[in-house]
Amino acid sequence: MGQGIHADPPLIADLAERSTQTAMQLVDGAANLSRDATVEPQVFGNSVVAPEVYQAYAEGVMRSAERALANIAGVYEVDADDLFTTAFAYQQGDREAARKIFDAWVNDGGLSR
Numbered sequence: 001m002g003q004g005i006h007a008d009p010p011l012i013a014d015l016a017e018r019s020t021q022t023a024m025q026l027v028d029g030a031a032n033l034s035r036d037a038t039v040e041p042q043v044f045g046n047s048v049v050a051p052e053v054y055q056a057y058a059e060g061v062m063r064s065a066e067r068a069l070a071n072i073a074g075v076y077e078v079d080a081d082d083l084f085t086t087a088f089a090y091q092q093g094d095r096e097a098a099r100k101i102f103d104a105w106v107n108d109g110g111l112s113r
Contacts, residue, residue, distance in 0.1 A: 009090045038062065
């Protein structure tokens, strides 16, 4: 038998499901980032500009981090969609190949041999 591509559609679908779950965890993490990772304003000292520095941190750095996590989650979502599509295509291909083998067997006499 020749070498070919061997794929296990259920395993591919499982990987797709895990990718979807990872994307959801990243989205949840991004939503909680401001609450969980924000430092207290006192960390920026008691100078006249400390409130502005804190505000810049809170709005800029955190928003950038949230955006980055959301972008990564988007990549996982696209990958998951592609994996589900691949699993379905392999499954359909396997069914079509099985149907052709069965049809050929029936046309050759099947059980009557």
